Amino acid sequence: MFSVLLTLISIGVYIVILVVPAVFIGFKRSVSWGVITITLTIGWLMLFSTLIFIVLFLFRGADQPIYPMMYEKAVPTIQSN
Numbered sequence: 001m002f003s004v005l006l007t008l009i010s011i012g013v014y015i016v017i018l019v020v021p022a023v024f025i026g027f028k029r030s031v032s033w034g035v036i037t038i039t040l041t042i043g044w045l046m047l048f049s050t051l052i053f054i055v056l057f058l059f060r061g062a063d064q065p066i067y068p069m070m071y072e073k074a075v076p077t078i079q080s081n
Contacts, residue, residue, distance in 0.1 A: 018042070 018041055026034020 019038065022034045022038035022041065025037045
């Protein structure tokens with residue numbers, strides 16, 4: 001139940017962040033400016049998401065897993081005589 005509530009709150013916050021500037025500009029100037037604002041906002045988000053996906057795809061590492069730095073070097077062991 002908590003995760004559903006958290007998801008709904010998160011979706012609400014993202015909608016507010018995306019829509020409120022367009023509504024504000026729509027009231028301030030005109031509806032066409034508001035529509036242009038929301039269109040450009042979504043367009044820029046799609047462009048940046050595509051660029052990030054391409055960069056991550058091009059510069060992906062080898063198929064080796066990534067280990068924390070403490071496991072990169074051999075760990076000294078205590079040997080008893």
